[in-house]
Amino acid sequence: MKLFKTTIFSSILLCSLFACESSDETTTPTPPDDENVESKLITADITSNFSHQVFVDFNTGTTTRTETNTWELAFNKEGVVQSNTGKKVALLMPTETDFDAINEASVSGLQYFYDDESADLTLTAWNRENFELNKPYILDLGINELAKALGFKKFIITENSASQSIIRFADLDGQNEQTTTIEKGNGFVYFSAINNQTVEVEPANWDIVLKPVTVRTGAPCFTMGPAAVPGVNCDIMRLNTSVILNQNGSVKGAKSTKADFADYEATDETDAPINQLTIEDSNFEEITADNVGNNEFTTKGDVIGKEWFHILQPHRDGVYKVYSHISFIVNDEEGNNYKLRFLAYTKDGQNGYPTFEYKLLQ
Incomplete structure (x- = not known):
């Protein structure tokens, strides 16, 4: 970028x-x-x-x-997971515990969790709301510059260590499944689930x-x-x-x-x-x-x-x-x-x- x-x-x-x-x-x-x-x-x-x-x-x-609007999730060495509050990205907890069982109907009736507007890193949606590793969740990709909804991905974070994060994600219908390893550095590393890539956001x-x-x-x-x-x-x-x-x-x-x-x-x-x-x-x-x-x-x-x-x-x-x-x-x-x-x-x-x-x- x-x-x-x-x-x-x-x-x-x-x-x-x-x-x-x-x-x-x-x-x-x-x-x-x-x-x-x-x-x-x-x-x-x-x-x-x-x-x-x-x-x-x-x-x-x-x-x-x-x-x-270039990223949805960000990770740092301390284990904090941020979601992009600047484009209304949210996390959802489906009732299904099997990744493959989550589908388009799974979103209905779920509560949307957002990072706190205070920017307190203990109050991100992931860190505050008891989201866990190795459990499947739904990611609301937020909106674009025209305020159009960008849809959803289902995802699992299988590792979130000081050196790397590993995220498995796919469309709700199971298409476009990917597993990506995100190498960490100083500050946050920003990740686009839409493009399956890390992006440069903040300066040093x-x-x-x-x-x-x-x-x-x-x-x-x-x-x-x-x-x-x-x-x-x-x-x-x-x-x-x-x-x-x-x-x-x-x-x-x-x-x-x-x-x-x-x-x-x-x-x-x-x-x-x-x-x-x-x-x-x-x-x-x-x-x-x-x-x-x-x-x-x-x-x-x-x-x-x-x-x-x-x-x-x-x-x-x-x-x-x-x-x-x-x-x-x-x-x-x-x-x-x-x-x-x-x-x-x-x-x-x-x-x-x-x-x-x-x-x-x-």
Whole structure:
């Protein structure tokens, strides 16, 4: 898969948000003094149909843009199995315990299990829901960029060691059966059951990724009993944009606002106090290298998450309020601190283009 690397825009905030251009294979130099460090802007082209994700490495000043829909499962040395929440991939537990007995009728009435939107690696569908090796399951391949369902595969993971994973899979009717060994390396190895191949997704070094994730709206169906109609009155799963920290254990983040606004909660009510705040209410300029340690840092993947924006009523209009009054801090693998705040989610009238300003603290 092709990786598209673009420069992090070296522009001060007064620069037009969408007038800045990028060039290939370049990095942004860091001035020696904090007072001379300019704010920089990134616009992440996730697009309105969530076709891409954008990885950011603050230390080198590089972004890497990759396609969302190229994989379904990912494996790491620690035994974590991720499913691609960016294309609504889900795992299902059939009643059949024999791989060959699973067929198209097996899907009916099953619960769909998704990775948690928090990006907590202990809360992936596989690791949280007691999926086991050497037992057959069903893989919902999710959707493509046109929101068309891609169908199902039945599969068994027979090995998931530190060095490799072995997966047996086939169409529900038994056609196209394959057994593939996936060799592991650093980070996650991403696998396409559609094309029976591993694919390159994430770069070697990155701090945050701006990406689509599957989110649940409404009640889980299992809480509604016989009244449940999946996808109609429960278990409604939609894609949304989120910003996730690198879960390698060394990248940390924090959320910061002025004390007066710390208790404001996100809401879709347009006249709510939080939706009246602007960038003028931000504490961004007040965060310095001297006081950044006063913030509470965490390795939680969704410390930024979807905290920086919220859809407004009526939802059908697709209008988002960007909470530019909230600041975030990312402490990268090298120990550098960067402060950032989001400025926009729309470009040329289309959602899916989050823009944020960031600055090195030193």
